[in-house]
Amino acid sequence: MTHIPRFFRPGPWRAALLRCCLLGWVGWAAAGAALAQPAPAPVPVPAPSAERQSALVRMVRQDCGSCHGMRLTGGLGPAITPQALEGKPLLSMASTIYGGRPGTPMPGWSAMLTLEEAHWVAQQLAEGFPEESRRPAR
Secondary structure (H helix, E strand, O other): OOOOHHHHHHOOOHHHHHHHHHHHHHHHHHHHHHHOOOOOOOOOOOHHHHHHHHHHHHHHHHHHHHHHHOEEEOOOOOOHHHHHHOOHOOOOOOHHHHHOOOOOOOOOOOOOOOOHHHHHHHHHHHHHHEEEEEEOOO
């Protein structure tokens, strides 16, 4: 008869260990299933007035463009085109716009806009940001 290490021998501790492993696996599976649920539908945010939208477009094109590139395709900061932002949650993007990213050059713009306006900007970035309207020369 060959020697079987104690770890592999049957016993009450082995059954308890098996139960713990199975319960842990079931717990992780349940947590994974909960995380796999679809995200709740976004709450519609009222759009800013046409005049404010124009000011926000100018701000993004000028101020954000100084780091993210004038075409928003990247520069000092990453690209913020619809392709680059694909799959990123709007709430996360709005939060970054509003509060910035600590430890990075990305500032928060809370002194310049409201959270609702930050959400509008994030939505416009995800859909393809509008061009700045040009005023006719006088």
